[in-house]
Amino acid sequence: MASSDRILEVRDLVKHFPLNQGILFKRQIGAIKAVDGVSFDLHRGETLGIVGESGCGKSTLAKVLMALERPTSGSVKINGRDIGRAKGAELKRMRRNIQMVMQDPYTSLNPRMTVGDIVGEPYEIHTEVAPKGDRRKKVQDLLEVVGLNPDHINRYPHQFSGGQRQRIGIARGLALQPEIIVCDEPVSALDVSIQAQVINLLERLQNEFHLAYIFIAHDLSVVRHISDRVGVMYLGKFVELGKDTEIYDKPAHPYTQALLSAVPVPDPEGREQRERIILQGDPPSPANPPSGCRFRTRCWKAQEICAEEEPLLQIRPGTGHESACHFAETHDVVHIG
Amino acid sequence: MSDIRPGGPVFAPEEVETPPKEVSKSSKPASLWTDAWRDLRRRPIFIASCCIIAVLVVMAIWPSLFSSIDPFNARTCELATARQLPSAGHPFGRDNLGCDLYARTIYGAANSLVIGISTSVFAAIIGGLLGLIAGFFGGATDTVASRITEIFFAIPSILGALLIGSTFRGSGLGIWLVVISLTLLGWPMTFRIMRAAVITAKSQDFVIAARALGAGSARIMFRHLLPNALAPVIVVATINLGGFIAAEAALSYLGVGVQPPEISWGLMIADAQRRFLEAPLPLIFPAVFLSVTVLAFIMLGDAVRDALDPKLR
Numbered sequence: 001m002a003s004s005d006r007i008l009e010v011r012d013l014v015k016h017f018p019l020n021q022g023i024l025f026k027r028q029i030g031a032i033k034a035v036d037g038v039s040f041d042l043h044r045g046e047t048l049g050i051v052g053e054s055g056c057g058k059s060t061l062a063k064v065l066m067a068l069e070r071p072t073s074g075s076v077k078i079n080g081r082d083i084g085r086a087k088g089a090e091l092k093r094m095r096r097n098i099q100m101v102m103q104d105p106y107t108s109l110n111p112r113m114t115v116g117d118i119v120g121e122p123y124e125i126h127t128e129v130a131p132k133g134d135r136r137k138k139v140q141d142l143l144e145v146v147g148l149n150p151d152h153i154n155r156y157p158h159q160f161s162g163g164q165r166q167r168i169g170i171a172r173g174l175a176l177q178p179e180i181i182v183c184d185e186p187v188s189a190l191d192v193s194i195q196a197q198v199i200n201l202l203e204r205l206q207n208e209f210h211l212a213y214i215f216i217a218h219d220l221s222v223v224r225h226i227s228d229r230v231g232v233m234y235l236g237k238f239v240e241l242g243k244d245t246e247i248y249d250k251p252a253h254p255y256t257q258a259l260l261s262a263v264p265v266p267d268p269e270g271r272e273q274r275e276r277i278i279l280q281g282d283p284p285s286p287a288n289p290p291s292g293c294r295f296r297t298r299c300w301k302a303q304e305i306c307a308e309e310e311p312l313l314q315i316r317p318g319t320g321h322e323s324a325c326h327f328a329e330t331h332d333v334v335h336i337g
Numbered sequence: 338m339s340d341i342r343p344g345g346p347v348f349a350p351e352e353v354e355t356p357p358k359e360v361s362k363s364s365k366p367a368s369l370w371t372d373a374w375r376d377l378r379r380r381p382i383f384i385a386s387c388c389i390i391a392v393l394v395v396m397a398i399w400p401s402l403f404s405s406i407d408p409f410n411a412r413t414c415e416l417a418t419a420r421q422l423p424s425a426g427h428p429f430g431r432d433n434l435g436c437d438l439y440a441r442t443i444y445g446a447a448n449s450l451v452i453g454i455s456t457s458v459f460a461a462i463i464g465g466l467l468g469l470i471a472g473f474f475g476g477a478t479d480t481v482a483s484r485i486t487e488i489f490f491a492i493p494s495i496l497g498a499l500l501i502g503s504t505f506r507g508s509g510l511g512i513w514l515v516v517i518s519l520t521l522l523g524w525p526m527t528f529r530i531m532r533a534a535v536i537t538a539k540s541q542d543f544v545i546a547a548r549a550l551g552a553g554s555a556r557i558m559f560r561h562l563l564p565n566a567l568a569p570v571i572v573v574a575t576i577n578l579g580g581f582i583a584a585e586a587a588l589s590y591l592g593v594g595v596q597p598p599e600i601s602w603g604l605m606i607a608d609a610q611r612r613f614l615e616a617p618l619p620l621i622f623p624a625v626f627l628s629v630t631v632l633a634f635i636m637l638g639d640a641v642r643d644a645l646d647p648k649l650r
Binding site: 066068091092095096099100102103104107108109110111112113121122124125126169172176 | 541549550556560564565
């Protein structure tokens with residue numbers, strides 16, 4: 001893809017949270033390495049899915065991309081400008097280009113504001129986007145775009161269901177016409193039937209407004225449905241990154257294979273025959289990750305080199321996409337049997 | 338802008354949401370308050386305390402409605418009739434100086450209410466604003482503000498008010514000296530409550546969403562945090578109001594509160610206690626009024642707290 005299409009460029013992004021000890025004189029005794037060297041690109045109109053288990057750094061990554069947390073090192077460039085270093089008016093202007101949809105529709109809307117005020121707040125903050133007289137009309141248009149009744153502009157969030165609230169959150173994210181929307185588990189708090197509606201809405205909006213999504217989730221089937229490319233995270237690092245078909249049909253990293261083997265299969269016949277990879281133990285603490293490959297403590301392929309040398313995220317022989325494993329080999333876990 | 342559209346579905350059995358009752362754009366009734374109001378209207382304690390407070394407010398604004406005698410007029414007092422028992426025209430009898438006790442009790446309501454309400458409001462504003470700032474900015478701001486609050490907390494309130502009252506006795510501030518000293522000693526309570534409520538609200542997703550939109554500190558504080566942290570402060574302010582009225586009486590009794598010729602229940606109690614054994618009524622009447630007033634505000638605060646706390650419903 002042409003480089004002009006690249007709207008988000010993340011390079012060696014690191015976010016460590018210091019661990020302090022001491023009552024009067026605080027001294028740093030370590031750091032939670034929530035995000036530890038992540039690089040990827042996002043192109044216009046593309047969806048990048050990010051999957052991984054709880055605590056692997058997905059949400060921290062989202063916060064750093066949104067400039068809600070400052071990166072410890074590395075860069076997040078939107079159209080060539082680093083949002084991680086931007087301040088004041090420049091940061092405010094850059095925020096117009098990257099917005100987010102949050103996980104919990106019950107806490108992400110201020111219960112004391114009407115829907116009109118919630119969706120119209122972006123215009124009050126960025127007054128240059130819409131003149132005062134047009135705002136109400138714009139808000140009603142947005143409500144219509146996300147499939148809500150524009151007459152409900154004066155209602156309060158508690159008068160809506162979870163799916164409708166998530167639509168309000170999406171309308172708020174769309175208000176400034178951003179190019180990138182970071183969706184941090186946008187459907188995991190919703191019923192399965194509502195999940196599909198919200199996912200379809202996100203897809204329709206993507207086509208309509210040519211949006212690029214960073215789609216964070218732990219539900220692999222949802223990610224597969226919406227994503228063009230998928231990144232798999234483990235303990236603050238990408239272990240595998242590729243097109244959705246590559247990741248799902250030809251996973252090369254043992255961790256991806258284990259994740260995929262855990263996806264529930266709706267077909268009761270195939271379910272009996274397919275391979276199940278059961279990982280031993282829990283993920284190690286992000287404050288003290290293992291040397292070399294971070295997955296080696298739970299990996300059945302681990303050898304001495306895995307403890308000594310950290311595998312880089314790169315295209316490995318025999319695979320068509322990037323993976324971070326010394327012994328990467330494609331292995332179709334989903335379609336066996 | 339009506340929610341009822343002609344030709345729309347009249348009956349939708351699946352519809353769980355109830356359309357809002359005339360939510361106008363200018364006045365924005367928050368759902369919590371609407372719910373609380375619905376709950377409050379059904380509480381006998383709330384209704385009783387509101388009735389008592391309403392009577393007291395009328396008494397404070399138009400005392401002449403209740404009493405035809407003006408107690409500020411010295412000619413209504415006759416030393417010869419001191420400590421007279423209740424009689425026609427003087428339903429509570431007369432006090433140590435022969436003044437009409439009923440009129441004095443009625444006229445005493447104004448000072449109690451003015452001092453109680455202004456102290457409560459000022460303490461809520463000062464404590465609330467500082468609490469909002471400390472809770473929102475955290476870090477060094479919070480540490481400094483919290484330590485200052487602890488210093489004020491450490492002062493025994495009656496002792497502190499006595500000190501302020503006797504130092505500035507000649508300043509001519511009148512009842513406002515009482516308000517100032519009680520406010521100085523009362524704001525730390527609201528500060529703590531506000532700070533805790535703001536810290537809770539600060540980590541909520543909608544505040545993070547506002548930051549992601551690029552909202553500034555002032556917008557986050559006054560548009561998002563304050564409305565969501567106000568409820569507990571209002572409850573504490575109402576409950577404290579009764580306490581401030583009682584504190585005014587205590588200070589007046591000790592001689593550093595309201596000064597004669599002003600009338601105050603605390604002063605009346607102080608005057609009457611010297612002859613309490615021979616004439617108990619001059620002490621009992623203002624004391625009963627004082628207790629009922631304090632009780633009414635504390636009950637009101639309790640009822641509001643219960644109504645605003647969904648867990649107690």
